[in-house]
Amino acid sequence: MKIFIDPSHGGRDLGKTVNGWYEKDITLAIGLKLRNILRNRFKLVQVLMSRTNDKTLTIAERASKANKWGANFVLSLHVDLWEKTKFFKSYRYRGRVSNTTFRAQSSIHRAIVIETGWADAGLLSLNHPLLRQTTMPAIITECPFVSQNCLNSIQQIANAHMVGLSYEFNLEDKSTILTRRG
Numbered sequence: 001m002k003i004f005i006d007p008s009h010g011g012r013d014l015g016k017t018v019n020g021w022y023e024k025d026i027t028l029a030i031g032l033k034l035r036n037i038l039r040n041r042f043k044l045v046q047v048l049m050s051r052t053n054d055k056t057l058t059i060a061e062r063a064s065k066a067n068k069w070g071a072n073f074v075l076s077l078h079v080d081l082w083e084k085t086k087f088f089k090s091y092r093y094r095g096r097v098s099n100t101t102f103r104a105q106s107s108i109h110r111a112i113v114i115e116t117g118w119a120d121a122g123l124l125s126l127n128h129p130l131l132r133q134t135t136m137p138a139i140i141t142e143c144p145f146v147s148q149n150c151l152n153s154i155q156q157i158a159n160a161h162m163v164g165l166s167y168e169f170n171l172e173d174k175s176t177i178l179t180r181r182g
Protein backbone atom coordinates (compact mmCIF):
# COMPACT_ATOMS: atom_id res chain seq x y z
CA MET A 1 0.00 0.00 0.00
CA LYS A 2 1.52 3.30 -1.12
CA ILE A 3 0.13 6.32 0.67
CA PHE A 4 1.10 9.79 -0.49
CA ILE A 5 0.77 12.52 2.14
CA ASP A 6 0.61 16.12 1.00
CA PRO A 7 1.11 18.76 3.70
CA SER A 8 -0.60 21.64 1.95
CA HIS A 9 1.00 25.05 1.35
CA GLY A 10 4.69 25.59 2.24
CA GLY A 11 7.50 28.07 1.56
CA ARG A 12 6.10 31.32 0.20
CA ASP A 13 2.56 29.97 0.45
CA LEU A 14 1.70 30.34 4.13
CA GLY A 15 -1.88 29.10 3.95
CA LYS A 16 -4.15 30.59 6.58
CA THR A 17 -2.48 32.71 9.24
CA VAL A 18 -3.99 33.45 12.62
CA ASN A 19 -2.23 34.89 15.71
CA GLY A 20 1.23 34.04 14.41
CA TRP A 21 0.32 30.49 13.39
CA TYR A 22 0.86 29.49 9.79
CA GLU A 23 -1.18 26.71 8.27
CA LYS A 24 1.88 25.51 6.28
CA ASP A 25 3.79 24.70 9.50
CA ILE A 26 0.90 22.85 11.06
CA THR A 27 0.13 20.71 8.01
CA LEU A 28 3.83 19.77 7.82
CA ALA A 29 3.96 18.80 11.50
CA ILE A 30 0.83 16.66 11.11
CA GLY A 31 2.12 15.06 7.91
CA LEU A 32 5.47 14.10 9.44
CA LYS A 33 3.80 12.70 12.55
CA LEU A 34 1.30 10.71 10.49
CA ARG A 35 4.06 9.34 8.26
CA ASN A 36 6.04 8.16 11.29
CA ILE A 37 3.02 6.55 12.93
CA LEU A 38 2.11 4.69 9.73
CA ARG A 39 5.68 3.50 9.14
CA ASN A 40 6.20 2.37 12.72
CA ARG A 41 2.88 0.74 13.28
CA PHE A 42 1.88 -1.07 10.10
CA LYS A 43 3.28 -3.74 7.85
CA LEU A 44 3.55 -3.28 4.10
CA VAL A 45 2.90 0.45 4.07
CA GLN A 46 5.00 2.85 2.09
CA VAL A 47 4.63 6.56 2.67
CA LEU A 48 5.91 9.36 0.48
CA MET A 49 5.38 13.04 1.21
CA SER A 50 5.09 15.94 -1.21
CA ARG A 51 7.39 17.88 1.11
CA THR A 52 9.22 17.20 4.36
CA ASN A 53 10.36 20.76 4.95
CA ASP A 54 9.24 24.35 4.43
CA LYS A 55 9.39 24.42 0.67
CA THR A 56 7.34 26.15 -2.02
CA LEU A 57 5.67 23.63 -4.33
CA THR A 58 3.05 24.08 -7.03
CA ILE A 59 -0.01 21.86 -7.04
CA ALA A 60 1.18 20.41 -10.36
CA GLU A 61 4.51 19.40 -8.77
CA ARG A 62 2.67 17.66 -5.92
CA ALA A 63 0.31 15.81 -8.26
CA SER A 64 3.12 14.75 -10.58
CA LYS A 65 5.19 13.39 -7.67
CA ALA A 66 2.23 11.25 -6.52
CA ASN A 67 1.51 10.07 -10.07
CA LYS A 68 5.14 9.18 -10.85
CA TRP A 69 5.49 7.26 -7.62
CA GLY A 70 2.33 5.29 -8.38
CA ALA A 71 0.60 6.08 -5.10
CA ASN A 72 -2.51 4.04 -4.25
CA PHE A 73 -3.99 6.88 -2.31
CA VAL A 74 -3.37 10.61 -1.89
CA LEU A 75 -4.19 12.48 1.31
CA SER A 76 -3.82 16.24 1.31
CA LEU A 77 -3.86 17.91 4.72
CA HIS A 78 -5.32 21.33 5.47
CA VAL A 79 -6.28 22.84 8.81
CA ASP A 80 -8.73 25.49 9.79
CA LEU A 81 -7.16 27.92 12.20
CA TRP A 82 -10.36 29.69 13.06
CA GLU A 83 -10.52 29.00 16.78
CA LYS A 84 -14.27 28.71 17.09
CA THR A 85 -14.60 26.17 14.33
CA LYS A 86 -14.78 22.57 15.39
CA PHE A 87 -16.06 21.28 12.09
CA PHE A 88 -14.35 18.55 10.18
CA LYS A 89 -14.52 18.69 6.39
CA SER A 90 -13.30 16.36 3.69
CA TYR A 91 -13.34 16.81 -0.04
CA ARG A 92 -13.27 14.54 -3.04
CA TYR A 93 -13.04 15.83 -6.60
CA ARG A 94 -16.15 17.61 -7.79
CA GLY A 95 -16.89 15.57 -10.87
CA ARG A 96 -16.79 11.89 -11.70
CA VAL A 97 -14.91 9.90 -9.08
CA SER A 98 -14.44 6.16 -8.72
CA ASN A 99 -16.35 4.15 -6.12
CA THR A 100 -13.01 3.57 -4.43
CA THR A 101 -12.55 7.31 -3.98
CA PHE A 102 -16.02 7.78 -2.59
CA ARG A 103 -15.70 4.82 -0.24
CA ALA A 104 -12.29 5.98 0.99
CA GLN A 105 -13.62 9.47 1.64
CA SER A 106 -16.66 8.18 3.54
CA SER A 107 -14.87 5.71 5.74
CA ILE A 108 -11.86 7.91 6.54
CA HIS A 109 -14.21 10.83 7.17
CA ARG A 110 -16.43 8.83 9.53
CA ALA A 111 -13.50 7.35 11.41
CA ILE A 112 -12.05 10.84 11.98
CA VAL A 113 -15.38 12.24 13.22
CA ILE A 114 -15.89 9.31 15.60
CA GLU A 115 -12.29 9.42 16.83
CA THR A 116 -12.27 13.18 17.53
CA GLY A 117 -15.88 14.04 18.32
CA TRP A 118 -15.72 17.02 15.95
CA ALA A 119 -18.90 18.25 14.30
CA ASP A 120 -19.45 16.70 10.91
CA ALA A 121 -19.60 19.15 8.02
CA GLY A 122 -20.42 16.28 5.66
CA LEU A 123 -18.79 14.67 2.65
CA LEU A 124 -17.95 17.57 0.36
CA SER A 125 -16.59 17.87 -3.16
CA LEU A 126 -14.32 20.50 -4.63
CA ASN A 127 -12.92 21.34 -8.04
CA HIS A 128 -9.37 21.41 -6.69
CA PRO A 129 -6.41 20.94 -9.08
CA LEU A 130 -4.71 18.38 -6.82
CA LEU A 131 -7.83 16.22 -6.83
CA ARG A 132 -8.17 16.71 -10.58
CA GLN A 133 -4.54 16.12 -11.54
CA THR A 134 -3.88 13.00 -9.45
CA THR A 135 -4.67 9.73 -11.20
CA MET A 136 -5.50 7.70 -8.07
CA PRO A 137 -8.14 8.15 -5.35
CA ALA A 138 -7.38 11.40 -3.55
CA ILE A 139 -9.01 13.39 -0.81
CA ILE A 140 -8.41 16.64 1.05
CA THR A 141 -9.12 16.85 4.75
CA GLU A 142 -9.57 20.07 6.67
CA CYS A 143 -9.31 19.67 10.43
CA PRO A 144 -10.03 22.24 13.10
CA PHE A 145 -6.80 23.22 14.82
CA VAL A 146 -6.68 24.45 18.40
CA SER A 147 -3.61 26.63 18.82
CA GLN A 148 -3.87 26.85 22.63
CA ASN A 149 -3.02 23.20 22.68
CA CYS A 150 -0.87 22.90 19.64
CA LEU A 151 1.01 19.66 20.31
CA ASN A 152 -2.08 17.79 21.44
CA SER A 153 -3.95 19.04 18.45
CA ILE A 154 -1.26 17.83 16.03
CA GLN A 155 -1.14 14.45 17.75
CA GLN A 156 -4.92 14.12 17.70
CA ILE A 157 -5.19 14.99 14.01
CA ALA A 158 -2.37 12.62 13.00
CA ASN A 159 -3.85 9.85 15.09
CA ALA A 160 -7.36 10.29 13.72
CA HIS A 161 -6.02 10.03 10.15
CA MET A 162 -4.07 6.92 11.10
CA VAL A 163 -7.27 5.31 12.40
CA GLY A 164 -9.17 6.25 9.22
CA LEU A 165 -6.44 4.99 6.87
CA SER A 166 -5.89 1.73 8.72
CA TYR A 167 -9.62 1.07 8.77
CA GLU A 168 -10.17 1.82 5.10
CA PHE A 169 -7.11 -0.02 3.81
CA ASN A 170 -7.04 -2.87 6.34
CA LEU A 171 -3.51 -2.00 7.39
CA GLU A 172 -2.00 -4.77 9.40
CA ASP A 173 -0.46 -3.94 12.75
CA LYS A 174 3.18 -4.97 13.11
CA SER A 175 2.44 -6.23 16.59
CA THR A 176 -0.15 -8.75 15.39
CA ILE A 177 1.01 -12.13 16.62
CA LEU A 178 -1.57 -14.36 15.03
CA THR A 179 -1.88 -14.40 11.29
CA ARG A 180 -4.55 -16.32 9.43
CA ARG A 181 -2.80 -18.58 6.95
CA GLY A 182 -4.76 -19.29 3.80
Ligand SMILES: [Zn+2]
Binds near residue numbers: 008009015016079
Ligand atom coordinates in the same frame (compact mmCIF):
# COMPACT_ATOMS: atom_id res chain seq x y z
ZN1 LIG B 1 -5.13 25.20 3.36
